[in-house]
Amino acid sequence: MTTGSVNPRRADTRRNHERILIAAAESLAGSGEVSFNAIAKHAGVGVGTVYRHFPTPEALILAVYRREVRHLVEVVPALLAEHPPEQAFRVWTTDHLAHYMMTKRGLATALRSASATGGDLPANAYEAMVGAVATLLKANVEAGTVRAELEPETVLRGLGGLLYLDSADEWRKQAAALADLLWRGMCTHRD
Known part of the structure; x- marks a missing residue:
């Protein structure tokens, strides 16, 4: 039994x-x-x-990449359940996406090497990230905090500035400043 x-x-x-x-x-x-x-x-x-x-190192690199993307997507519903939509967006950006971007910077060269030796990059990673941003935007539109016409792809491109964070510097503070700047452009009212 x-x-x-x-x-x-x-x-x-x-x-x-x-x-x-x-x-x-x-x-x-x-x-x-x-x-x-x-x-x-x-x-x-x-x-x-x-x-x-x-x-192989390539197998490990690809597994890290898949894990990081999966985490970014899977954490969104938990953040929305735990926080108001605006705070969920900010926490996702500063605590999750910023960390991923720093990891991705180190992963970039390794990923190029891995894909050049026959490793398959997940084709749907970008779509998964756009989906995570879309979920956060939808919750914020429903809460009346951001403009309804925002495109998730545009917001994700704006968040691309997180790639320039320096892990040896005050990256959390810098990530929060970028999230705040982007938020001010997204919100329905100007403070």
């Missing part, structure tokens, strides 16, 4: 997988490099475990 519980080895495997992806994302955000030894040490696993999960 099964109880429906998860096999402890599988749960441990999933935890290791996630720890490896977190360590790799931090490494890519900082140095832009993928060192399986450094990632294994940071994740608290053996280097063989990293290779079992990700046989």
Whole structure:
């Protein structure tokens, strides 16, 4: 008889997988490099475990990219449930998208290398990001805080300025300033 519980080895495997992806994302955000030894040490696993999960650096890079995009999309409903729409937009921008943009900067070169060696970049990543922005905009339009004619693609392009954040500087403050600037252009009334 099964109880429906998860096999402890599988749960441990999933935890290791996630720890490896977190360590790799931090490494890519900082140095832009993928060192399986450094990632294994940071994740608290053996280097063989990293290779079992990700046989090549390209596989690891693509997995980090997919994880980051998936997180950005999946966090939106939780933020809208927890915060008023305007605050959800700001939290998503400063706490989630800004972090992703810094990681993406390190990922950019690695992604070019990964795709050049046959790795497949998720074709729907941009569409998923536009969908996340559309969801945030829709909630804000319904709350009467932003103009209804805003295009999610335009807002996402405006948020592209987050790519210029410096992780060694006061990036949260800079992200909040960019979100505020963009917000003032989006809102239904001028303060």
